[in-house]
Every structure is written in structure tokens, then in C-alpha cells.
Amino acid sequence: MHHPGANDVKAYRAIEKFVAQGKIRSIGLSNWYIEEIDDFIAQISVMPALIQNEIHPYYQEQAVVPYMHRLGIVMQAWYPLGGRGHTGALLSDSTITSIARAYGVSSAQVILRWHLQRGVVAIPGSSNPEHIRENIALFDFALTDEEMRAIAALDRNEKHDWY
Numbered sequence: 457m458h459h460p461g462a463n464d465v466k467a468y469r470a471i472e473k474f475v476a477q478g479k480i481r482s483i484g485l486s487n488w489y490i491e492e493i494d495d496f497i498a499q500i501s502v503m504p505a506l507i508q509n510e511i512h513p514y515y516q517e518q519a520v521v522p523y524m525h526r527l528g529i530v531m532q533a534w535y536p537l538g539g540r541g542h543t544g545a546l547l548s549d550s551t552i553t554s555i556a557r558a559y560g561v562s563s564a565q566v567i568l569r570w571h572l573q574r575g576v577v578a579i580p581g582s583s584n585p586e587h588i589r590e591n592i593a594l595f596d597f598a599l600t601d602e603e604m605r606a607i608a609a610l611d612r613n614e615k616h617d618w619y
């Protein structure tokens with residue numbers, strides 16, 4: 457659900473009834489931004505638990521992430537590695553590859569660790585068993601504040617898809 461209009465509020469209120477009945481535990485939204493959230497939450501009673509937006513080092517949502525976090529909403533990244541068909545530039549970005557070399561990990565692991573340390577839940581997609589194993593092996597290294605800042609500086613408002 458995105459871009460709230462009267463129908464979105466109506467649909468959300470219908471879903472809220474399932475929460476009240478104990479049929480579902482939480483409600484999530486996707487592709488929601490600062491401009492629409494305040495207006496929306498004024499009209500509903502169950503806070504969205506999570507918002508899933510496009511987020512990766514070239515499209516970081518530097519305003520949206522802390523804004524939603526302050527509201528107590530979990531932020532989740534779709535296209536956390538840039539998205540299928542768009543990962544090439546990100547995985548070979550020299551800032552990312554040099555950090556990866558320093559820890560003996562892959563570029564994908566550096567990017568996923570960056571999401572984790574920002575408090576963003578990443579849902580990387582992969583059909584390669586080795587990649588899948590790699591994508592959950594993120595807990596043996598940590599990025600320094602300086603490395604986090606270096607990746608933050610890669611933001612270039614480069615959205616890879618629209619939904």
C-alpha cells in the first residue's frame with residue numbers, strides 16, 4: 457500500500473480489525489515517505505510496524521530512515537544490494553571493495569553490514585546458495601564509524617525502480 461488517499465485509510469482500517477481480532481499481529485507498509493506518513497497515522501489506530509522502501513548505498517533515504525525510526529517504525533530495505541540487474545556498479549564501487557578487502561569479506565557483506573548497523577532490515581534476494589550463506593555471515597566483523605560515513609557519502613539519490 458502506498459500514497460495514502462481515502463481508500464488507503466479505508467483499507468488499512470479494515471486490516472486493523474484483523475489485528476483487533478487477533479488474526480494478524482502487525483501491519484506493514486511499502487513505499488511510504490515522510491510527506492504522507494503523519495497525515496496517515498493521524499487517521500489510524502494501529503501504528504504500522506514496518507515500512508519497506510528501496511534503500512541501498514546509492515539511494516539511502518537519509519531523511520526517511522531516522523524519521524520513521526523516531527515514530528517507532530522498523531525500516532526494511534528492498535533492493536538492499538541495488539536490486540537484481542542493478543548490483544554491478546554497487547558491488548564494484550571502490551569504497552565498498554576497499555572496505556571488503558580490509559575485512560576479507562565480499563562487497564555484498566559490507567553493504568548488508570552497513571544496513572544492519574544503520575538499524576535497517578535488509579532482505580537480499582539470491583538464488584545462489586553460496587551467496588545466501590554469505591549474506592547471513594555478517595556477525596564476524598563490524599564497520600567503523602569512519603567506514604559507515606564513507607558509505608553514507610556514496611548516496612546519490614539513484615532510485616533503481618518505482619512501485
Ligand SMILES: NC(=O)c1ccc[n+]([C@@H]2O[C@H](COP(=O)([O-])OP(=O)(O)OC[C@H]3O[C@@H](n4cnc5c(N)ncnc54)[C@H](OP(=O)(O)O)[C@@H]3O)[C@@H](O)[C@H]2O)c1
Nearest residue numbers: 486534535536537538539540564580581582583584587619
Ligand atoms: N516492496 C516493493 O515495492 C519491492 C520492490 C522490489 C523488490 N522488493 C523485494 O525486495 C527483495 C529484494 O529484491 P532483489 O532480490 O531484486 O534485490 P537485491 O537483494 O538488492 O539484489 C538481488 C541481486 O543481488 C545478487 N546477490 C545477492 N547476494 C549476492 C552476493 N552475496 N554476492 C553477489 N551478488 C549477490 C543476486 O544474484 P544471485 O541470485 O546470483 O545471488 C541478485 O541478482 C525481494 O524480496 C523483492 O520481492 C520489494
